[in-house]
Amino acid sequence: MKQLEFSELTPVQQTLVNRAVEIRQRAYAPYSNYKVGVALVDEKDNIHAGCNIESADYTLTTHAEMDAINTMVKTGVLHLKEIAVVVKSDVGNAMPCGLCRQKIREFSASPNVQVIGINLDKSEKIQHIFIAPMSELFPYGFGPDFLAMST
Ligand code: THU
Numbered sequence: 001m002k003q004l005e006f007s008e009l010t011p012v013q014q015t016l017v018n019r020a021v022e023i024r025q026r027a028y029a030p031y032s033n034y035k036v037g038v039a040l041v042d043e044k045d046n047i048h049a050g051c052n053i054e055s056a057d058y059t060l061t062t063h064a065e066m067d068a069i070n071t072m073v074k075t076g077v078l079h080l081k082e083i084a085v086v087v088k089s090d091v092g093n094a095m096p097c098g099l100c101r102q103k104i105r106e107f108s109a110s111p112n113v114q115v116i117g118i119n120l121d122k123s124e125k126i127q128h129i130f131i132a133p134m135s136e137l138f139p140y141g142f143g144p145d146f147l148a149m150s151t
């Protein structure tokens with residue numbers, strides 16, 4: 001994982017960050033107060049965004065990454081090339097949880113898919129940005145190719 005500045009991101013990555021910051025405002029997180037915004041670019045270069053959506057039941061939460069991926073799938077495209085995750089926190093890196101890493105693995109165009117984690121500060125300004133490939137975040141992960149059986 002490496003840290004970089006916004007200006008070091010590619011134009012597409014900068015767009016993903018901006019879209020993720022924007023959609024984060026739509027997060028429904030009254031229980032955790034931890035709003036997450038995600039934007040991804042698919043293999044056809046279309047961008048899809050998602051946010052976390054909680055429920056009074058507590059167990060029914062949709063993670064932002066899952067929301068963005070489901071949105072992509074519903075357009076008929078199955079693979080993403082890059083994904084940005086935004087949270088407002090000064091603790092840790094804004095990287096997807098284990099469940100979301102599994103889901104990103106399912107729909108990744110390659111193990112080189114870059115995951116960009118953005119932490120916002122109290123005034124919602126970018127505090128720091130980390131980037132890591134899926135191969136580093138989810139090594140040896142289970143995936144659709146594992147289901148193949150040779151007879
Ligand atoms: N959350 C996400 O949206 N993505 C993650 O990968 C980590 C957790 C959400 C779920 C819940 O609404 C809140 O963040 C606190 O866990």
Ligand code: ZN
Pocket residue numbers: 063064065096097098099100101
């Ligand atoms: Zn998650």
